[in-house]
Amino acid sequence: MTINWWTLGLQAVNVLILIWLLSRFFWRPISAIIDQRRTAAATLLSDAQAARTQAADALADIERVRAGFAQERADILKAAQEAAEQARATLLAQAEADAEAVRAAARDTLDQERQAAARTWRDHAGRLAVDIAGKLLAGMDGTGMGDAFLTRLVGEISALPPDARAQAANGAALTACTATALPTAERERYRQRIVEALGRPATIDFTVDPALLAGLELRGPHLAITNSWRADLARILQEISHDDRP
Amino acid sequence: MNSPLESTALFHLGPVAVTAGVVVTWVIMAILTLGAIAATRRLSLTPGRLQSVLELVVDVVDSQIRDTMRAEPGPFRAFIGTLFLFILVANWSSLVPGVEPPTAHVETDAALALLVFFAIIYFGIQAGGVRGYLATFAAPNAIMIPLNLVESLTRTFSLIVRLFGNVMSGVFVIGIVMSLAGLLVPIPLIALDLLTGAVQAYIFATLAMVFIAGTAGEAGGEAASPTERTSP
Structure with a gap:
């Protein structure tokens, strides 16, 4: 058995070349693609994890x-x-x-x-x-009613203060107003009674005012005594009106 | 039948005699290289069947390197993987009628072992520098220097002898049986030869890894050596 050194050298070179060739065309590309896939998988996993974390955060935000x-x-x-x-x-x-x-x-x-x-x-x-x-x-009979009004007028006059009576009868002309015309005798009787009530002589004229309805009123410059139904009714109406007002 | 112990020169390139083993090696190189180029031309992230098989091969080689050398497979992948593939294909080339596997000739095995010898030195120096590599011969003490020197030679020689003996014997036996018993009788022996060829390729690559890892680990001063120092 002999060793062919040329063959040994050639085979060594051949194997070295084959190592280089396979390294260039086989080992490196395959390992590169494996690494690439691992990197891609890791990236995908990382992205998936990030997406999962993001989704969890988003879910937590939504829950909040x-x-x-x-x-x-x-x-x-x-x-x-x-x-x-x-x-x-x-x-x-x-x-x-x-x-x-x-x-x-x-x-x-x-x-x-x-x-x-x-x-x-x-x-x-x-x-x-x-x-x-x-x-x-x-x-109605005017005489009886006229006496009643005369009596009330005399009473009113008598109720006046003496100074007021004196001033009223001091030469002034007084007017006696009735609702109907009085006979002369009645006028004289009325005048006499009024003078007596005034306590001094006075000039008294008689006038007729049907609006009085009934009554005897005495008016003068310093005196006005209302004594008639018109006045009474007006007063009564006024009192009624005052009573109704709140 | 030619003796496997002799290499017949097919032709001469000047003073260089080109034997049949060299030519078969060239053919194997061409097949492996062209096949690799063709197979890796269209790699994609979603592998097909062929790419899956190729990736499986690379992954197995990487895992063997990791398990045996306890190191990242990148620097060793091309050397160890190519040794394994070449020896495997060379061993199995005996299936082709009329072809003698290159590994059945001692020159090819010696060339492979010589490459492993220099690879041990290269990776040892790369790991620990020249001083670190030389210090591995004085481990565990200076008395062991002669023994370690002898060991570095003998383990390389053991690689040669182991591979050459197994492959050559297989070819030799099959040749004898075929010459005696006809066509069908050698088939079990051929199957056994295939198994032997694969096992020998694996053993050669594994021992290369062990030797390189042992030297690189010692040169690198690792506290825990990745592998036991293996005697040939």
Whole structure:
């Protein structure tokens, strides 16, 4: 057995070349593609992990926002309920106040209308009473009634202070007014009685005023004594009116 | 039948006699290189069937390097992997009628072992420098220097003898049986020869890894040597 050194050298060179060739065309490309795939897989895993983390964060954010929504919804509902309650109470109070105001206004209007109606009816009644009284007086005996008015006039004069009586009869002309014309004798009797009541002589003229209905009034520059049904009825009507006013 | 112990020169390139083993080696080189170029021309991130097989081969080689050398496979992948592939294909080339595997000739095995010898030196110096590499011969003490020197030679020689003996004997036996018993009888022996060829390729690559890792580990001053120092 002999060793061919040329062959040995050639084979060594051949194997070295083959190592280089396979390194260049086999080992390096395959290992590179394996590394590339590993890197891609790692990147994918990293991205997936990042996406998962991001999704988890987003989910947590959504949960937080949802919890916030629920809390906010509860707050809004509570606030709305409170506002509605408050508005309802305000509206009720306002409605009650308005209703009370309307009722008061209606009451006032009713009172005013009732009072106006009462005044109207009272005026009508007064005028009707005056008319009735006038018609009744027209058929009555004037002498007895005239004496009654004379007596009341004398009483009025006597009730005046002495100074007032003196001033009234101090040379002034007085006018006695009756509803109907008096006979002369009656005039004289009336004049005598009035002079006696005044306590000094006085000039008294007689006039007729049917508007008096019935009565005897004495008028002068310093004296005016109303003594007639017209005056009485007017006073009574005034008193009634004053009594009805609030 | 030619004796496997003799290399017949097919032709001469000047003073260089080109034997059949060299020519077969060239053919194997061409097949492996062209096949690699063709197979790796369209690599993609979503591998097909062929790419999956190739990646499986690379992954197995890488895992063997990691397990045996306890190191990243990058610097050793091309050397160890090519040794394995070449020896495997060379051993199995005996299946082609009329072809003698190059590894059945001692020159090819010696060339392979010589490359491993220089690779041990290269990776040893790369790991620990020249001083670190030379210091490995004085481990565990200076008395061991002669023994370590002898060991570095004998383990290389053991690589030659182991591979040459197994492959050559297989070819020799099959040749004898074929000459005696006809066509079908050698088939079990051929199958056994295939198994032997694969095992020998694996053993050669593994021993190369062990020797390189042992020297590189000692030269690198690692506290825990990645592998036991293996005697041939």
